[in-house]
Amino acid sequence: MTSSKSIFRIVIGIYLLLFFAYMFLPLIFMTIIAFNANDIPQITPWKGFTLMWFGELAKDDQMWSALWNSFIVAFSVVAISVPIGLGGALLLTRLQFKARNFVYGVLVSPILTPGIILGISTFLFWDSYLNIPGGLWTAILGQSTFISTYCMLLIMSRAQRFDLTQEEAAFDLGATHRQVFWKITLPFLKPALISSMALAFMQSFDNYNTTLFAIGVEQTLPIYIGTKLRSFISPAMNALAVIFIILTVIGAVVYEVRRRREMIKAGVKITPEPAAQVIRM
Template sequence: MSKARRSEWPYHLYLVVFLAYMILPLIIMGGAAFNDSRFPSVYPWVGFTDRWFVDLWNDGRMWVAFGNTIVVALAVVVLSVPIGTAAAILINSLSGTLRSVLYGLMVAPILTPGAVIGISTLLFWNKFSVPAGLHLATLGQVSYIAAFVMLLVLARLQSFDRSLEEAALDLGASHAQVLRRILLPHLYPAIGAGAAIAFFQSIENFNTTLFTRGTYDTLTVYVFSKVRSGITPTINALALILISITVVCAIWYEASRRRSERRMAMQMAPV
């Protein structure tokens, strides 16, 4: 064995242990969705069944909670993306103490516990006689999820050539045209990533939603109520479906990205 290979084996061992630590619980969780046992486990293995998927399909409350979750997540994306993008552009155009203060104000909600954000949102809007509901859950989530979008867009802005803006303005373009035709096309990858993060952050949110949802259910609240009342493998079936959808979307995105890179490389290749 060469010296280089001997020095690499701890890295490979760590990688194997890390992947096993991350993936094995998901495999066990998925396996419990097919075990014909009242309790979510793979041992002892009673027998293969799809009854938990059937029960999940027939669970009307789950479908209502799922619909509410999607509505809130889409609303969070619609609000978080423009707010986070505008904040990133504004912060990038500032300097000195004002930039640091504004940056700190935008990032602070990320460091705040979700329960505090939920209670604060509920108390603030209660002063204006606004009842709890999905609208407050949306506003509570936007108050910190917009910061994730801002961080992504702000990182993308670091690679933007400001001389392009100056050249466009010198050639007679308005500020709106510069924003629409030069700046935003450069930011589209970060905006898209921010929208995806905002969507999934909203779906998995629990603490903020729990205090602001009113009488409405979301998926996380639904799962929490099932744990309190007696969990069954239907939760495993739901988790397996969500993980499968996430993996399929990730594979599709990566395949699309590689296909775009190959197409671009072929276009730029000398004839």
């Protein structure tokens, strides 16, 4: 029994080692390249430590313009997708009607449609029928068509656990529909709403294929990076990636610290994650 456990731990350890190497080795190499003075993005030959590429990145006006466009599109998509997702989630969880499965299939269909199709169809519709050329507005609409579905599914998973007797009790006490929604329903859905906002922002900020065909001559940051990589691979792109890695790590650490503090305040015991328990077996 002890022998089988040891073999299992070794196998799991090797698997985790290979998994993390596959995930993080490219990031490590990319980080090292960002500090290499070599004009060609390679680790070797090493020509000395430098911060030159971060300076080159700071002077790139096109990059700043693309970054600003990405923020505009992402925040706009959040403002559109989350309310639509909330409405769809409440519709499917509260109302029981014969066409419910059909409506669910229609609302979910955008995430099953290739992003290229969504981008092209959005651009052609607004440009051909309404004479609105491709730009940030069409990119926002193209992204919102499928990101709102992700928000809906995320909010639905929370709404399905809601106890409707709380609303019934509020109505019996004389509360209006608006009061019930703002004082009872929305606070219960708050964690899912926050998660859907974060998901919508990240999905929009990182989107490439739908945005590429819907945005016309404008650029977001992913399109700018893709264009740069096709024309010339500059170490400045690695410097940009390092900045995003640092911001991601900081965000993850802040989130985990806040989560643990809230658990301690609530009196919840912090237990090891399942993966850690498996390794210690």
